[in-house]
Amino acid sequence: MEVRVNGNTHEVDVSADMPLLWVLRDELGITGPKYGCGIAQCGACTVHVDGVAVRSCQLAVGDLAGGEVLTIEGLGTPDTLHAVQEAWIEHQVAQCGYCQSGQIMQAAALLDRTPAPSDDVIDAVMSGNLCRCGTYPRIRAAVKTAATKLQEV
Template identity: 70%
Template sequence: MRFTVNGTPREVDVEPDMPLLWLLRDVLGLTGTKYGCGIAACGACTVHLNGAPVRACQTLAGDLEGAEVVTIEGLGTPAAPHPLQLAWIDHQVAQCGYCQSGQIMQAAGLLAQNPAPSDAEIIEAMDGNLCRCGTYPRILAAVRDAAGRMGG
């Protein structure tokens, strides 16, 4: 199947029922997307598929033909970080950091659709992304800050 990952056209020969998570991590070597629960309940594996956040653990390779996938590796670069990545650093969001790529990708999806979300809208959009360290107040502040940096 042919699809684009982080702006790069890719062609892979994998079983159509392989989860996108394992395709990204094991086949393409993009390990920023994390395995959390395997049942789309935690959000650690959130990536963008055709511009919308999805859970990579439940998205199948067979559904990727012609699709565009963006992972945390494609959101920003060390030289030009995404405003969310800068806000995450400035607000010291990460503790263990395991869930953070999924958190950032979920927040990026929100800001793409709603550049100036209220606190209630941020909380609602981020509700399915779990953080065992409990950094939710910092996540809220970082998303709010990134929205401002992006002109929202």
């Protein structure tokens, strides 16, 4: 079947019930999305499907239905970072970094929908992305900085 990831079309020969995360990492070598729990409890595998944040461990590739997948590899480039990525660097959010791809993709989806989120909204949206290093205060600060950056564009 064909899958669209980061603007490219890939042909993959996999079972329709294979989780999208498996396809991304093991079939396509796109390893930004991380395996954390496999049951939608941690958010490390978050990608966008047609602009909506989705836990890629929970979406069967056969259920993509032609949806456009965006992973952190396609969010920005080293020369042109996404505003969320810039803010993450400015605030030095990451500690071990394992969850950060999912955090950034979730934050980017949040700001697409809610350009100026309150603390309450940030907490509600980002609480599904766990960080064992406890970088939550920096995550919230970086989301606010990214929101400001995006509104200045």
